[in-house]
Amino acid sequence: MADRDLPAVVAVEGRIYEFPWTEGNFRDALRSGYDAVLVEFGGSLVGYRVMMYGPGEAHLLNLSIAAEWQRRGFGRQLLLACLHDARQADAQTLFLEVRPSNVAGIALYEGTGFSRIGVRRGYYPAVGGREDAWVMSRPL
Numbered sequence: 001m002a003d004r005d006l007p008a009v010v011a012v013e014g015r016i017y018e019f020p021w022t023e024g025n026f027r028d029a030l031r032s033g034y035d036a037v038l039v040e041f042g043g044s045l046v047g048y049r050v051m052m053y054g055p056g057e058a059h060l061l062n063l064s065i066a067a068e069w070q071r072r073g074f075g076r077q078l079l080l081a082c083l084h085d086a087r088q089a090d091a092q093t094l095f096l097e098v099r100p101s102n103v104a105g106i107a108l109y110e111g112t113g114f115s116r117i118g119v120r121r122g123y124y125p126a127v128g129g130r131e132d133a134w135v136m137s138r139p140l
């Protein structure tokens with residue numbers, strides 16, 4: 001992912017999240033050197049992920065599949081590629097946060113070996129208030 005990709009990324013993001021990352025959020029992630037990767041197919045943007053590495057661990061900050069490409073296996077493939085890339089970066093654990101209301105995300109993560117290790121209270125903005133985050137992790 002590079003700056004020139006951000007208009008397309010933000011267009012996808014705006015369709016699939018109620019509280020999407022802004023173009024500035026993605027730009028900051030790129031400036032910070034986070035590992036951001038796109039998936040394209042036949043010239044279309046299928047999805048993307050943003051991952052951050054720390055000593056011995058990796059943190060998945062954003063994993064997204066465009067609405068019209070969902071439920072075709074791309075999300076699982078992209079997550080498996082994250083596991084591979086995190087291992088290559090010498091991480092022993094991959095962490096992520098997910099909304100408890102995100103049925104699709106939780107099913108994907110549990111089906112890929114992640115388990116819930118904690119809760120961050122009021123972590124996300126939500127309509128009419130805040131929503132907790134489940135912290136999930138998977139050994140690599």
Ligand SMILES: CC(C)(COP(=O)(O)OP(=O)(O)OC[C@H]1O[C@@H](n2cnc3c(N)ncnc32)[C@H](O)[C@@H]1OP(=O)(O)O)[C@@H](O)C(=O)NCCC(=O)NCCS
Nearest residue numbers: 016063064065070071072073074075076098104105107108
């Ligand atoms: C979550 C997301 C990445 C899944 O990507 P996807 O390409 O649609 O998922 P896949 O086709 O690879 O499916 C993998 C598994 O995810 C789960 N899943 C995906 N969509 C689902 C849905 N709508 N309802 C329930 N489970 C779902 C299933 O367990 C599925 O396995 P199965 O097909 O064997 O049942 C995608 O729905 C998405 O981008 N959603 C919006 C953004 C988001 O919530 N990202 C995660 C934030 S933490």
